[in-house]
Amino acid sequence: MSEMERLQRRLIPVNIVVMALALIAFISIMFLPLLTVDMSKGADAIIEISTQGNSDSGDPSDPAWDEAMSEGMELTMDMLSHVKFSVGAMNFAAMAFAGDPMDSVVKFTADIMRNFTDAILKTSLQTVIANMGDIPEEVANIDMDAIYTKLEELESSGDLDKAIHEIAVQIVNEADVSAQDREECISQIESSFKNLYDETKSYAGSFTPEAIVCTIISEMNEQDSTGGSPVIKGRNYEELLTQLFAGSDASAQMTAMFKGVGLSMFISVVFPAIMWLILFLFALLHLFAKNKRFMMWYVKLWGFSPCMVYFVVPLVAKGIIAAIAGEIYASILAMLSSLTWICGVCYLLLWCVSIFWAFPIKKKIRAMKKNGYGEE
DSSP states (O other): OOHHHHHHHHHHHHHHHHHHHHHHHHHHHHHSOSEEEEGGGGHHHHHHHHHHHHGGGSOTTOHHHHHHHHHHHHHHHHHHTTOEEEEOHHHHHHHHHSSSHHHHHHHHHHHHHHHTHHHHHHHHHHHHHHTSTTOOSOGGGSOHHHHHHHHHTTTTOSOHHHHHHHHHHHHHHHTTOOGGGHHHHHHHHHHHHHHHHHHHHHHHSSOSHHHHHHHHHHHHHHHHOOTTOOOOOOSSHHHHHHHHHHTSTTHHHHHHHHHHHHHHHHHHHHHHHHHHHHHHHHHHHHHSSSOOOOOOHHHHHHTTHHHIIIIIHHHHHHHHHHHHTOHHHHGGGGGEEOSTHHHHHHHHHHHHHIIIIIHHHHHHHHHHHHTTOOOO
């Protein structure tokens, strides 16, 4: 075996490592979330900023104002803690190439709404219970999580009336209703929940948190609709959102806008992903070729861009915002995260492999060719 052949064989493990890095980077860009938004991580900052902005709308020393603000902050915190969503290349592809990109937008928005449906209903349930019969104002003693769980299980309960009665009794017991008002209060609570159950089942066909919200919204829209304006109704979030967007005068413009945005974002993501895929294919083909060298400049030029846009830029922006506006505003960016760091690690490792492993071998091969040595 000649020296040239030995050098070429030494490139085989290099090509295998490059193949692995390229494939991992390609998969991470195309199929893992490019950006994840977890509102719970920035909820404290959002609430503090909102509180500062609302300080002029009332007197902070007023107990009523302070109590209203506290309740609003609690509701906001509970809602934000349930909001978490991710976007990736496949989301952009669906927006760009689907027959109607609004279908993708509707599905994406519906999934987000489902994340904080529980928070909204639990808070609404507390308000509803506080207005039932002679329930005292101190509803904080009521275990809302337990009540909510029992409501979710009503549809699967064997005896509906018995299940609702147990819920009413629990509410009355935990709310310390006076003995003389106890029976009347239980009756009113049973009637309220039975009506809610019947209306939801009749309209949406099921009794789930989503069905309850859709039924309430649909009934409110039907009552408030005047002057021939379209009535937005739906048994699930997709139906509601579809009618909402379809009823907009700017529906055609929105469709074109989403299609354009989706296409632009998809191209910006798929281009570097294709560079990684080409590198993988070149490394694979040259693994079986006599000459096992190949170029990597295209990946070195574009391969880091997803990590730069979705991972590095938010980190840098956080530092800049902290210096200019304060740490509280910068902490909002804590809700952003990205798995494109995987692509970034692959990019850095590729440079290391290229500089410290592949380049010395290729340098010797070029020197031998320059000195007239053949491949044999």
